[in-house]
Amino acid sequence: MKTIVSWNVNGIRAADKKGFSEWLKTEAPDILCLQEIKAEPGQLPPELTAPDFGGGLRYRTWWSPAKKKGYSGTAIFAREEPLDTGPLGVPEFDAEGRVTAAHFDGFSVISAYFPNSQDGGARLSYKLEFCAAIREYCDKLAAGGRNLVLCGDYNIAHKPIDLANPTGNEKNPGYLPEERAWMDSFLQAGYVDTFRTFCAEPHRYSWWSYRFHAREKNIGWRIDYHCVNPGFLPQVADSRILHDVYGSDHCPVKLVLR
Numbered sequence: 001m002k003t004i005v006s007w008n009v010n011g012i013r014a015a016d017k018k019g020f021s022e023w024l025k026t027e028a029p030d031i032l033c034l035q036e037i038k039a040e041p042g043q044l045p046p047e048l049t050a051p052d053f054g055g056g057l058r059y060r061t062w063w064s065p066a067k068k069k070g071y072s073g074t075a076i077f078a079r080e081e082p083l084d085t086g087p088l089g090v091p092e093f094d095a096e097g098r099v100t101a102a103h104f105d106g107f108s109v110i111s112a113y114f115p116n117s118q119d120g121g122a123r124l125s126y127k128l129e130f131c132a133a134i135r136e137y138c139d140k141l142a143a144g145g146r147n148l149v150l151c152g153d154y155n156i157a158h159k160p161i162d163l164a165n166p167t168g169n170e171k172n173p174g175y176l177p178e179e180r181a182w183m184d185s186f187l188q189a190g191y192v193d194t195f196r197t198f199c200a201e202p203h204r205y206s207w208w209s210y211r212f213h214a215r216e217k218n219i220g221w222r223i224d225y226h227c228v229n230p231g232f233l234p235q236v237a238d239s240r241i242l243h244d245v246y247g248s249d250h251c252p253v254k255l256v257l258r
Contacts, residue, residue: 001237001256001257001258002030002031002256002257003029003030003031003254003255003256003257004029004030004031004032004033004109004149004151004226004254004255004257005027005029005031005032005033005242005252005253005254005255006032006033006034006035006111006151006152006153006224006225006226006252006253006254006255007032007033007034007035007224007245007248007250007251007252007253008034008035008036008113008152008153008207008224008248008249008250009034009035009036009037009247009248009250010036010038010248010249010250011036011037011038011039011070011248012034012037012038012039012044012048012075013038013039013043013044014038014248015247015248016047016048018246018247018248019246019247020048020247021047021048021051023245023247024051024053024059024077025051025053025057027242027252028057029077029254030078030079030080031076031077031078031079031080031102031109032059032076032077032078033074033075033076033100033109033110033111033151033152034074034075034076034077034111035073035074035111035112035113035152035153036072036073036113036153037063037065037072037073037074037075037097038070038071038072038073039065039070039073040063040065040069040073041061041063041065048061049061049063051077057079058079059077059078059079060077060078060081061075061076061077061078062075062076062078062082062085062100062102063075063097063100064087064094064097064098064099064100065097066095066096066097067095067096067097068096071096072096072097072098072113073096073097073113074097074098074099074100074111074112074113074152075100075111076100076101076102076109076111078102078104080104082102082103082104083103083104083105084102084103085100085101085102085103086100086101087099087100087101088101088133088134088137089137090133092126092129093130093133096115097113098112098113098114098115098130099111099112099113099134099137101137103146106147107146107147107148107149107232108141108146108147108148108149109148109149109151110134110137110138110148110149110150110151110152111151111152112134112150112151112152112153112154113152113153114127114130114131114134114152114153114154114155114156115127115130115155116155116173116174117155117173117174117176117179118173119172119173121173121176121178124173124176124178124179127155127179128178128179128182131179131182131186134150135186135189138150138191138229139189141229142229142231147228147229147231147232147235148228148229148232149226149227149228149232149255150191150225150226150227150228151224151225151226151227151253151255152224152225153207153223153224153250154183154223154224154225155173155174155179155223156174156175156179156180156182156183156223157169157174157175157180157221157222157223158180158183158184158187158193158222159180161202162205162221162222162223163175163205163220163221163222164203164205164218164219164220164221165219174221174223175221186227187227190229190230191227191228191229191230192227192228192229192230192233193225193227194225194226194227194228194233194236194239194255195222195225195226195239195240195241195253197233197236197239198238198239198240199239199240203218204222204241204243205218205220205221205222205241205243206220206221206222206223206224206241206243206250206251206253207220207221207222207223207224207249207250207251208220208221208249209249210249215249222241223250224241224250224251224252224253225253226239226253226255234258235257235258236255236256236257236258237256237257237258238254238255238256239253239254239255239256240253240254240256241253241254242254
């Protein structure tokens with residue numbers, strides 16, 4: 001089995017003060033995809049840029065920080081050396097560190113931090129342009145015969161089941177009609193939301209506001225995903241939300257491959 005965990009850490013340095021390194025040692029995924037790192041590698045200690053826990057548990061890391069300090073950014077930690085790594089390759093999105101991709105023997109893993117469309121849809125056009133670009137990137141990989149896992153914070157709750165208060169959020173970022181329509185089109189093209197393959201139950205969320213004790217009340221949103229191309233689905237043994245892991249306003253999500 002191979003495990004791929006994705007986590008929006010809302011600041012890698014802040015998360016590490018809340019036990020990130022201890023969690024990584026215990027969870028020990030084969031591949032870890034991070035979003036919203038809010039740091040450059042040069043600002044971090046070796047314990048985060050080259051974690052080595054002994055006993056053969058060590059990671060190499062690849063980072064795509066944003067040009068703006070303390071903002072956005074993605075990374076991948078892996079126990080196995082990939083064949084190649086890189087950003088999305090679109091300057092306007094690479095400037096915000098929106099994607100880190102790693103290509104392994106047999107499949108590609110993409111750590112993606114989709115933009116927030118913001119109040120009033122202030123960045124909706126930027127968000128939808130990113131959605132189109134990441135779809136094109138995935139399509140090219142799939143057309144080239146590669147299996148892929150697009151994981152990360154999509155900043156989209158797809159269906160009413162994916163958030164606690166769908167009616168009250170219909171005009172709010174993350175649940176706008178345009179965002180949900182893009183998710184519809186992405187899945188209709190054949191990509192698979194792996195979590196919903198295994199779990200049809202409501203009240204399963206991956207993000208909660210820090211306000212109003214939302215996490216304690218489980219008033220949340222499911223906006224973190226592992227999506228795969230259809231040909232890779234038979235290799236997926238499980239997809240779950242690690243809702244009992246703290247350290248961020250998001251919790252990790254986990255994919256298990258055969």
